[in-house]
Amino acid sequence: MTLPTTSDGTLPAESRGRGRRRRLVWTPTCFERNPHPGIATSERLAQDISIPEPWVQICFQNERSCQLRQHRWESRPWPGKHGPQEGRQKRTAVTGSQTALLLRAFEKDHFPGIAAREELARETGLPESRIQIWFQNRRARHRGQASSVPAQAGGLCNAAPGGCHPAP
DNA sequence: CTTCTAACCTAATCAGATC
């Protein structure tokens, strides 16, 4: 497995457009023997290839998705989660002041882009990946409650087959 | 323009902390 790079060779810094992280190019793959790496493995991998740990998680997420789909097409059983599970990420204790900050940001924008998340990470002292999880959980639990959810965020409800790999 | 896939999303679920 090798280092991810952007097309121009620079590390992804700022998002563009709606605020996504700059795309990396993974070569060739980060999917190793264990499709469900624990936090320890993720961190070690991240360190080995000098990238943030959340990117490793995203890479594995996508890879699992693709592999699973392929297994379905080929009518092969997907091994799934077998064997001893590695430890999870330790539960982050979010303090009252951090929650207040996040809540204020959530009221302003339910879908903060990478720039906003990084700013929040700086302000709260929490990792950007935890901020993202916080917003995900917040949206999930306050959907319906909040009357004015911005109509946005990747048209989710229009489920359609598709995705990474085409049928074999 | 088309294809590929990293980045992102939801929904469901698991699990630690607190009461």
Added chain:
DNA sequence: GATCTGATTAGGTTAGAAG
């Protein structure tokens, strides 16, 4: 034990880079 909430997963969409 119930509740709250952070973490993880499966499975989907979006958008940027490469061909």
